[in-house]
Amino acid sequence: MYPNILRHPGPTPIPKKVELAMAQNMISHRTEEFVKLYRDTTERVKTVFGTKQDILLLPSGGTAALEAAVVNTVSPGDEVVVITVGAFGDYFVSICEKYGLTVHKLAKSWGEACTKEDLIDFLKPLSSVKAVFATYNETSTGILNPISELAEVVRNHSDALFIVDGVSCIGGAPAEMDEWGIDILVTGSQKAMMLPPGLALLAVSERAWKVIEANSTTAYYLNLLSYRDWASKGMTPNTPAISLIMGLSAVCDLIEEEGGFSKTIERHEVMKNMVRESMKALSFGLLTNDQYASPTITAICAPEGLDLPAYLGHLKKKYHLDFAGGLGHLQGKIFRFGHMGYCFPSDILQAVSLMEAGLQDFGYQFEPGAGVNAAQKVFLSSLRK
Amino acid sequence: MYPNILRHPGPTPIPKKVELAMAQNMISHRTEEFVKLYRDTTERVKTVFGTKQDILLLPSGGTAALEAAVVNTVSPGDEVVVITVGAFGDYFVSICEKYGLTVHKLAKSWGEACTKEDLIDFLKPLSSVKAVFATYNETSTGILNPISELAEVVRNHSDALFIVDGVSCIGGAPAEMDEWGIDILVTGSQKAMMLPPGLALLAVSERAWKVIEANSTTAYYLNLLSYRDWASKGMTPNTPAISLIMGLSAVCDLIEEEGGFSKTIERHEVMKNMVRESMKALSFGLLTNDQYASPTITAICAPEGLDLPAYLGHLKKKYHLDFAGGLGHLQGKIFRFGHMGYCFPSDILQAVSLMEAGLQDFGYQFEPGAGVNAAQKVFLSSLRK
Numbered sequence: 001m002y003p004n005i006l007r008h009p010g011p012t013p014i015p016k017k018v019e020l021a022m023a024q025n026m027i028s029h030r031t032e033e034f035v036k037l038y039r040d041t042t043e044r045v046k047t048v049f050g051t052k053q054d055i056l057l058l059p060s061g062g063t064a065a066l067e068a069a070v071v072n073t074v075s076p077g078d079e080v081v082v083i084t085v086g087a088f089g090d091y092f093v094s095i096c097e098k099y100g101l102t103v104h105k106l107a108k109s110w111g112e113a114c115t116k117e118d119l120i121d122f123l124k125p126l127s128s129v130k131a132v133f134a135t136y137n138e139t140s141t142g143i144l145n146p147i148s149e150l151a152e153v154v155r156n157h158s159d160a161l162f163i164v165d166g167v168s169c170i171g172g173a174p175a176e177m178d179e180w181g182i183d184i185l186v187t188g189s190q191k192a193m194m195l196p197p198g199l200a201l202l203a204v205s206e207r208a209w210k211v212i213e214a215n216s217t218t219a220y221y222l223n224l225l226s227y228r229d230w231a232s233k234g235m236t237p238n239t240p241a242i243s244l245i246m247g248l249s250a251v252c253d254l255i256e257e258e259g260g261f262s263k264t265i266e267r268h269e270v271m272k273n274m275v276r277e278s279m280k281a282l283s284f285g286l287l288t289n290d291q292y293a294s295p296t297i298t299a300i301c302a303p304e305g306l307d308l309p310a311y312l313g314h315l316k317k318k319y320h321l322d323f324a325g326g327l328g329h330l331q332g333k334i335f336r337f338g339h340m341g342y343c344f345p346s347d348i349l350q351a352v353s354l355m356e357a358g359l360q361d362f363g364y365q366f367e368p369g370a371g372v373n374a375a376q377k378v379f380l381s382s383l384r385k
Numbered sequence: 386m387y388p389n390i391l392r393h394p395g396p397t398p399i400p401k402k403v404e405l406a407m408a409q410n411m412i413s414h415r416t417e418e419f420v421k422l423y424r425d426t427t428e429r430v431k432t433v434f435g436t437k438q439d440i441l442l443l444p445s446g447g448t449a450a451l452e453a454a455v456v457n458t459v460s461p462g463d464e465v466v467v468i469t470v471g472a473f474g475d476y477f478v479s480i481c482e483k484y485g486l487t488v489h490k491l492a493k494s495w496g497e498a499c500t501k502e503d504l505i506d507f508l509k510p511l512s513s514v515k516a517v518f519a520t521y522n523e524t525s526t527g528i529l530n531p532i533s534e535l536a537e538v539v540r541n542h543s544d545a546l547f548i549v550d551g552v553s554c555i556g557g558a559p560a561e562m563d564e565w566g567i568d569i570l571v572t573g574s575q576k577a578m579m580l581p582p583g584l585a586l587l588a589v590s591e592r593a594w595k596v597i598e599a600n601s602t603t604a605y606y607l608n609l610l611s612y613r614d615w616a617s618k619g620m621t622p623n624t625p626a627i628s629l630i631m632g633l634s635a636v637c638d639l640i641e642e643e644g645g646f647s648k649t650i651e652r653h654e655v656m657k658n659m660v661r662e663s664m665k666a667l668s669f670g671l672l673t674n675d676q677y678a679s680p681t682i683t684a685i686c687a688p689e690g691l692d693l694p695a696y697l698g699h700l701k702k703k704y705h706l707d708f709a710g711g712l713g714h715l716q717g718k719i720f721r722f723g724h725m726g727y728c729f730p731s732d733i734l735q736a737v738s739l740m741e742a743g744l745q746d747f748g749y750q751f752e753p754g755a756g757v758n759a760a761q762k763v764f765l766s767s768l769r770k
Contacts, residue, residue, distance in 0.1 A: 241583035
């Protein structure tokens, strides 16, 4: 009866318009109707990537598209750099290691970003790196790496490809793939893109296509050349995730209805600030500093004396408010508040209100309303602009 | 306004109940709700595979699961046999060749099945084959290979694994994976399983798990051991296609509502016979003989003097009846009538009626009603049983 209030880093809530679009009559992927849907949709979604390149649609999770970015560009034994600032950076390391690459791991403490200076220093002694992999938004810590700056460092260093995991922020964070010089940008459907899981989106620079053409991967399903060939006909090599593509078309409508993608990004920025200010007002700690704070997810530290697992369980059971816990060594120490995709300032006010209710149940000492009030201030100030 | 009548080999129409199930509120894949959904659904769907093994759910098309069956069991350079009786057998050959296997190709003419005798003769001189790959239902020709007999031949020959592509029939054709001795059975969501594309289902025998454990694949997304590990916790290694799993649960309901899976198979058998008898009555040829005819798709030859591409275009444009054309060298010579998944005898009557209307528009000489009448006879006789 009570709806679950899903404030996870993904999967995220699905707009009604998208649900209905996905329930349209099924069509074949080898028909004119599909070609039209595919061409229109991949064209419209380019704005979210900031690219003029084709957006390829893989019927898979984001992980598969990350693996595609690896196995189509480099070969076992090649040297690569992987920037990792948390669990999903480590995940990218695992993909590369599994594939037999020689991985130079630029690791930062969880909660920190990789800065331009970090990368300059790290790359200095490395002269034969084929690719640099980075996470744009680290879901485990709520860090948004300064990806445009990192791209510039890679460009200035060598002709290594710069390959970016944008899974948990593309659709809610700025992206200018072409301008910044990202060679492959990957995202998944179930985060800021407002869709169920099962569709990966990926774009490739002209430079990277040349590298891919010279590569001899044995991958079949994840063969990007095959996706490119079929995309030129408005189709995909295998049966695509048709209902999700119908949904993606509706997502493009919603972004237009919001007033264009820059408005969508602004909304995420407002929600980020609402969450951060309200947490400060409730004396909850923030894992990251403001400079590199993610617009889609915030990692929040439990205040002294609050039994976090019990509190999160209580919020879910009594108030149907569903946050994600911490990963790895942060389990039990932080929780993650997702504010991306189909999420609005009103949802932040709701979640913070329920958090306050739960804190009162726990006898936590605070001024009731302080968190909500702080969030309201940010919201109201954004409306005055 | 007019609904498209999708009589393709897949994607196929989606039941309303499944559409609605997929539009439920999104949940996280790391919650108790998901674990319950995953465990219940994978348990219930075992009947469709005829197995006691776990059913693994990959967020991907069937092709990815076929590739998973290859890259997890054999290694580049290994000898394998691929049985191919059409375009999708050839597809399996391509996956194996791309992976660097030494492929012994047992090819039959399009429209023929691979018989027990064919396989016995073919395997005789081959002593170091690691796996035999076969298509259960060849979508391009409407052949249902005698898969239980082929499994027996492989078992009697050696300890090679027997790996089966069941993509276009599982859910509409009998399958007794354990009893027949199939080592890996793969299917996709968008054919007889009544779901949109984007979910692959796969089961692995105990024998095959031992081989997989000893294999050192570099595949990450398609790593089956990782799926097995997570399945033991009621989860998947990456974000799964949650909405499709919600839909799969509804599919299991529908199969129960029909009276159990044996009833579902009977319905497909009736539809197959309705299509075949009606085509004979209209003097259309059938590409396959009755013995190996597919219960899910029928390939139909254009009669002398009928301009098939024009006729199919006309049916789609005027009557919104959407058949699939022929593949490869059969393009323009046959069309394929899909009768699987959410398809009923009434749908066959409808499609044959519209075909007759189209034939009258084309001045084709036949007795109007003959096709429908032949289909009715099969239908009525099935109801009397």
